[in-house]
Amino acid sequence: xxxxxxxxxxxxxxxxxxxxxxxxxxxHYYNNPDFTPEExxxxxxxxxxxxxxxxxxxxxxxxxxxxxxxxxxxxDLKQLKEVMHREVLDAMDHRFLNKEVPEFFTKIPxxxxxxxxxxxxxxxxxxxxxxHRVRVYETPDLFVDFYGEE
Amino acid sequence: xxxxExxxxxxxxxxxxxxxxxxxxxxxxSGPVDQSTGMICNxxxxxxxxxxxxxxxxxxxxxxxxxEFSHTVPxxxxxxxxxxxILQRTFPYAHxxxxxxxxxxxxxxxxxxxxxxxx
Numbered sequence: 001x002x003x004x005x006x007x008x009x010x011x012x013x014x015x016x017x018x019x020x021x022x023x024x025x026x027x028h029y030y031n032n033p034d035f036t037p038e039e040x041x042x043x044x045x046x047x048x049x050x051x052x053x054x055x056x057x058x059x060x061x062x063x064x065x066x067x068x069x070x071x072x073x074x075x076d077l078k079q080l081k082e083v084m085h086r087e088v089l090d091a092m093d094h095r096f097l098n099k100e101v102p103e104f105f106t107k108i109p110x111x112x113x114x115x116x117x118x119x120x121x122x123x124x125x126x127x128x129x130x131x132h133r134v135r136v137y138e139t140p141d142l143f144v145d146f147y148g149e150e
Numbered sequence: 151x152x153x154x155e156x157x158x159x160x161x162x163x164x165x166x167x168x169x170x171x172x173x174x175x176x177x178x179x180s181g182p183v184d185q186s187t188g189m190i191c192n193x194x195x196x197x198x199x200x201x202x203x204x205x206x207x208x209x210x211x212x213x214x215x216x217x218e219f220s221h222t223v224p225x226x227x228x229x230x231x232x233x234x235x236i237l238q239r240t241f242p243y244a245h246x247x248x249x250x251x252x253x254x255x256x257x258x259x260x261x262x263x264x265x266x267x268x269x
Contacts, residue, residue, distance in 0.1 A: 015264055017261070019258045074259075
């Protein structure tokens with residue numbers, strides 16, 4: 001983190017944050033095998049239905065970086081879109097998260113864990129600008145932000 | 151850049167006849183709440199400043215024809231920085247935190263004058 005801090009300081013005046021949105025639909029249910037059926041029902045309520053339920057998720061990915069003096073870009077938006085599609089949407093759109101997305105074979109696919117999974121998928125694939133925030137809206141009223149581990 | 155490099159870098163945005171956007175601008179200011187007014191600053195003053203200093207200058211205009219973009223490409227990154235600098239010069243009533251500019255419903259840019267943004 002220290003290296004990143006120095007980098008920020010060096011490019012202090014031209015750091016711009018860019019946010020790109022994408023939408024996807026997926027289904028999930030909440031169940032912890034360590035809990036009893038009663039506990040699962042009590043803690044997760046309707047979300048514990050093993051047949052699952054769907055959401056129209058909105059994903060917002062924010063990257064930060066210095067503006068390239070030649071192109072005027074922080075990052076090529078088209079490339080960012082392609083990375084988001086390849087790493088996240090192709091794997092999660094119209095999928096049953098519990099059964100089809102490996103992260104959720106062992107973790108409960110809450111919006112919190114979904115934001116973390118998206119971060120972990122995108123982080124190693126972004127080279128031009130650094131990942132700043134992953135925001136996942138489960139519904140228009142509810143979203144989770146993840147800034148990576150600090 | 152060469153003709154080919156411009157085409158490769160900017161794609162459809164390199165069309166010399168230009169293209170338009172319906173930009174949405176968000177300006178965030180901060181400051182102590184004035185005890186007598188209950189306000190950080192008067193929103194009417196902020197609206198007037200944004201209108202007279204930014205909208206009058208850029209609304210329905212060809213950005214490439216503005217002098218600040220005679221040598222700089224009018225990407226939304228650069229426009230965002232310009233607007234921040236204009237408002238920082240012209241709005242004295244509160245601290246300018248950041249300027250956020252939506253180019254389309256699917257992408258936006260934010261500049262805080264070099265400060266870290268935590269939201």
